[in-house]
Every structure is written in C-alpha cells, then in structure tokens.
Amino acid sequence: MTHSPLTPGIVSGRLPADRIAANFADHTPPLDAHEAHVAADRCYFCHDAPCITACPTSIDIPLFIRQIATGTPEAAATTIWTQNILGGMCARVCPTETLCEEACVREVAEGKPVEIGRLQRFATDTAMAKGLHPFARAASTGKTVAVVGAGPAGLSCAHRLAMHGHDVVVYERRAKAGGLNEYGIASYKSTGDFAQKEVEWLLRIGGITVQTGVELGRDVTLDALLARHDAVFLGIGLGGVNALRAEGEDRAGVANAVDFIADLRQTADLTKLPVGRDVVVIGGGMTAVDAAVQSKLLGAENVTIVYRRGQEKMSASGYEQEHATSAGVRIICNAAPVAVHGNGAVREVEFGYMADTPEGLKATGETFRLKADQVFKAIGQTLAGAPEGAVLEGGKIAALPARVWAGGDCTAGGEDLTVTAVAQGRDAAEQINIFLRG
C-alpha cells in the first residue's frame, strides 16, 4: 500500500485490498434457508395487509412470505415478479424502512417488522439461481414499441409489453442497460454484478432488443421513433445535476456525486479508485449518503455531509442516516455552501448557517469552513433532454403527445425510487397494450 487515509489530496489505495473488499461486500447478507423460514414465520398474514398498500408495486407480500414458509420460494418469486419484475433489485435497494416494513403491523407492535426486503431477496435469489423465468410471451401482435431508457421504468415496461406479445426496442444512451440499477446504486447494495444479471434474466422473456449508445435528441428524435414504432415509452430518468450556485464551484476536486457513484460501480478494482482525504458531500438525500459512505469505505479520513435544512427534512431515511454515521460520516445540518476556496483545486468549503423560516431559508450570517480536497454535489438531479411536445410540471414530464407514454424519475408524481419507476413502467405497458389492441 502506497497511501493511507492520511495521504493528502485525491489518491487511490488508501486502504489495503482486503479491507476494501470487506468494506464493499454485501451490505445486508442474504438469509439462508433456515433464517428465511424463521423470518417468514413472523408474518401474521394480515387481512388487506398494510405492507401491500405501502408497496408502490403492490406485491402480495403476505402471500409470498407464506409461500417461503411452506418451502416454495420459487412460487414466492413468481408472486413478487408478477407485480415487480425487478423484485430482485428492489429487495436490495428499496428503503423498506419507509415502505412495506414501516407499515408492517409488527413494526407498529414491537418496532421489529417482518424482514420483508430480505425475504423478497431470498425468494428471488433462489428462483434466479435455479434459472427460473416464470413468464412467457403471448402470441405476437405484430406491434412494436420503442422504450427510451433501459433503467427500472424502461425495463419494467419492456418486459410487460413483450409478455403481451409486442416487440420492443429499448434505446439506451449508456454502454450498459440497467439505468440507476447499474450506475446509481451503492456498490455494497448490489454486489456480484447483480444489475447486469437481472437485466439478462429479464430479457429472457424474448421480444426485446436493447440498443445501447443511442440517446434521444442526440442520435434519434421522438418523431423518428414514432415513425418507426406503434408507441413510445420514455423512461429517461433525470440526466442533469443541480448546480451549487456557490463561488468556486468549478475548482478541481468538485464533482457530481452521481458520477462518483457510477465510477464506483464501473471500477473493477476499487483500490485503483481515487478519493480525497477530506471529503465534503453537499446534499441530504440517498445520493449524498451513498457518496459519503463509499468515500469513507474507500479510506477517506474525514467525510462530512452538509445539508441546508434540518435533519428531519433530509430525504435520506433515518435508517440511511444511521448507516452513514455508523460508517463514520459526520452530518451537519442547517448549513448551505457559500464558496469553494482553493488555489486551482479545492482546499476548503465555506458554509453559512441557515434558518428555516416560514418565508423560506435564510442565512443567519454565521459561517464556517470545512477542510476539503474533494467535494461531491448531491443536491438533486434534473430532467434533461425532454423531447419537444412534452408538457412539464415542476420540471418533470406531466403530459405527452399521442402514442407516447412515460414513467420513472422523469415524470411528475411518485417518489424517485426504483420501485416507483418499476410500477410506472409496468402500468404504462398495460395502458400501451390496451391502446395497441384497440
């Protein structure tokens, strides 16, 4: 090892390879068969279960858990996938603590919910390991649909359309399919190249062609897609990143958190990935937490998340915040960046304390500086490249021309979660199917 956490600047190899490997191992290890059986037995099989209501894809959770309890995890996986074809990834990345597990009556009763997420992973992993893909295509309709974006919304839409007998072409601007599952999830949540394995598994339905390196607006227009296909689905996500609007933002060492997270996922040997000694992450969401925690796991000495509002307003869940602080990340609230100082490269970030008033955020006038050689911006993504004809609301797609549908983060409505995108893609596919079958 040539470097340590104390090495100044942005360098790789701050930790030995075995430490890095351990740090980026499966964050929540899979349940074994006995653990799954015990966990499944805790489910009360509630009437009109609150967990189902809380799930954006409305998975029949009590049913799939009972199927695990009776020794048929394969049937459980079918129950899950029928509602959520990316149930494997959602089992890993869903903030279950604010969705199904928060609604679980045992959370209400004992503060210890049924481990729905881990059970879902047990079922889907078991069935995938057996090579099961329990869906078949309906007879071909001869119709074709363009799906723009191979993220959770697009993949979910594509699979459902293919199942209904339509031919689907997925256009993806990046080199790999998967969207945020491939580029935007913390590495320790999706180990073993799971995102790509899940895409390959999903495509086994047949009738789906994926064209990578094709970007809407750059390589192809909506009109061209409409000319080529009977319908178009847009699952283009949020390609832009909000600016800090702080002086010195363009100094070397300042980067987008989403790019850092993507680099982490695409780097085969993490001992080669550079990270700062003093890392400052600006933002309050899951992206901020993922960037901060992984900086720490790569060996950064000091990692600080700075959020402009109070802690209760952070969109990262309490569970995620705790995950960050237990990893050694410091969270500072009620402070917004004023300036990025340095001589060429960043050396310090200056923050001003903020007061959350009924008239909005106001600077208190008091400031402080954090030592920084690397700064990650995680203050939200924006819609980029919305096609002509799309009606935006709050910066997101709210209405579209005829024969065009949309879903996922690029649309207004619903939280920006993988599971929400899956639900929207699936539901759009059902609408498209009705339209195509006239």
Added chain:
Amino acid sequence: MANLTTDFIGIKSPNPFWLASAPPTDKEYNVRRAFEAGWGGVVWKTLGSEGPPVVNVNGPRYGAIWGADRRLLGLNNIELITDRPLEVNLREIKSVKRDYKDRALIISLMVPCDEDSWKDILHRIEDTEADGVELNFGCPHGMAERGMGSAVGQVPEYIEMVTRWVKKHSRMPCIVKLTPNISDIRKPAEAAKRGGADAVSLINTINSITSVNLDTFSPEPMIDGKGTHGGYCGPAVKPIALNMVAEIARSPDTHGLPISGIGGVTTWRDAAEFMALGAGNVQVCTAAMTYGFKIVQEMISGLSQYMDEKGFTSTADLVGRAVPNVTDWQYLNLNYVTKAHIDQDACIKCGRCYAACEDTSHQAIAMKPGRVFEVMDDECVACNLCVNVCPVDSCITMVELPKGAVDPRTQTTVGDYANWTTHPNNPSVQAAE
C-alpha cells in the same frame, strides 16, 4: 419454597416429576444422570421376558413435526422395549436404587399374556428393591403385533386379567399404563381398577405417521423406503392426554383412582394442569429428549413458585382441583353470555380477527376506516375465534353480560343458570312433558 414431596400410591419422591418409561430410562448411565439432575422418579424402560432381547430397527426410530424455528412440537417413535439383556437391566436397577433411596424407581414390564410369564418376571425383579411396577399396556407399535402392549391395552378384559396376575404374584404397587388408541379411555381404566391396580398412568403414545416424504412417497420415519405407524408424543398430544386424565378423574367408576399423568409435559405449567385435572404426579419423556435432563430444574422452581403464590403447602392441595369443573356439554350454562371486546390501544391492526370472523364465522367484526376493527355485539355469538387468532395476548377479551342485561344479538335477557337439559328446544324435554 413449597414442599414438592409427593406420595404416589405409597411411593415417595422429592418432587412429582418422573421420567416415563422410554429411551431416556433404558440404562444406569442415563438414570444416574437424571437423578443427579433432580428428577423425582424414573420408570425404567420396559423389560421383557428372559431370553434373547428384542431387536430394534437400524435406521431412524423417530419422526417429528416442528413449529417455528424448528421447535419440536411432536415426536413419534418406533423403538421397542429394552433391547438389552434382562440380567443387565436388573443389575443396573439394583445398583441405582441402592444409591438413590429417596427417589422413586419403577420398573415397566411387558411380557406375553400368560400367567407364568408374568409370575416369572415379577419374581426376577423382586430383589432389585424397586418401588413398584408399571404394566406397559400401551406401546402401539411392534410389540402390539406380538400380542403385547396396546394389543392388551385395547381389550379391557385382558387388562383386568393381567393386573390380577400381577397383584397375585407381587406385593409391589402396580401402575397400569393405558393406551390412548381406544375409543373410551374409561373402560380400560375401570378394568385396571377391577383387576386391583393401585394406579393408572396415561397416556402412552398415539398411533401416528408424522409426515410423508413427497419425493420417495414413504412415511416418516422411513426405513428402506417403508414406514410404519409409530407412537406420537410431545407437546402436540397434551390436549388429548388432559382430556383422558380428566375423564378418568371425574368418572364415578374410577374417581379417586390415582393417576400418573403423561403426555406432552414440557414445563411446570403443563405438569400443574395435569395435576389440577387429577394426576398425582407426571411423567415426562419428550421434553427431556428434546432439551436434556436439566429441564426439571425449571419444572421444580416453576411449580414451587406457583404453589407459593396460591398458598398450596403440598402437591395434594393442587391435585384434582379442576376436576369438579369438568362437566358434560349438556350442563353448560346457556345463560352465560359473553361478547368479544377489542382493546383498541393494544390492537396492532393486523385484521386477522376480521378475516376469521368475516370468512369463517359470524360476520361480527366491522372493519372501519383506518383499519379500526370493532365487534358488533348484535352479531357476536362469543365463539372466541377472534381471541384465538389474535397475535396480541389479551388484546381481545370476552366480556360477560351481567344478569338482567339484554343480549343485543338475541334480544333476550340474561337470566339464571339454565342448561340444555331444560331447554325448550331439547326434544327429550318435550317428550317428558
């Protein structure tokens, strides 16, 4: 700490917890460990006639069913009586008894159904200084095919005959162990009493197949692809055993006949329930086989604490206390009216009560906005199903309507005690008029 000393048909033991005749009591090594652990008595695993011992299968002897986290709920076995030479067993019994004079040591016996066989075995065990004998008329597998065990226990005349032989040829106290594989447990108990038995012990194990292997299509436990019915025991059989004990305890023909209660006793509470229903002591097997002999410590401390709390100074204060409250259905008070009540503060809104009532009972629970579940008194028949399916202890309770109140379901006023024997709908009441 309450005095747990028990005198059962003249056999004294420091506590009422005996190990039943079974694998744990097959040899000196185990029995010494049991006594060291604190067991009050041991019924030595069943001895057979002199001669070549029986043989056991060389594959699995036990099958099981499990609850959550593989908690063993029921066990079955196809093991036979002791497969060790008679002389070895007798020597060991004598050796153990010499060192544990304060403990009860009973010898279980099973020999062919002729007087000479019984006379012979009784003479052979005489100088072991054992405290008594237990006649194994219950074993449901293997030995029954040879005309012993439950083959005898299912014919009251045989029970009476053999018991007579035993009382004739031995001065030892005699316990007759009964099989539950019979339609009316009172008949074999009466036969034992007629034959002069000092006590009965029950239940022996229940004919059972624990499960079927759905790949090989063989019953479990499986021996080379085949299976046979074994004897079922453990927590799962306790309710059956409690009823049979109670039937004997309350029957006028057998009331007062000492009973040694057996069947799924796992904790002090189980033991206390058997004793309340008339058992003078209890015998344990499956719990020891599941957890080891140490469990007796919990049984001793638990029963002591309970007796202290109740002010019972001897186990005799507890024995039979629930027997007067076991009655026939026809004597149950039809004017005892209750309604389910859901404690909204305790409710966790799982809705199981609603599903159970709506789908399978009387549609007496309303599901209101916000997942609020409320009992509709005008529909509730007080069946208790909601109480039983609710995962929260004491969340749903049955509230008694006071005398004079109007039952909203029937619009009738709650009156004094009245049962089926006088009910106008009872045809025999009308016939008598």
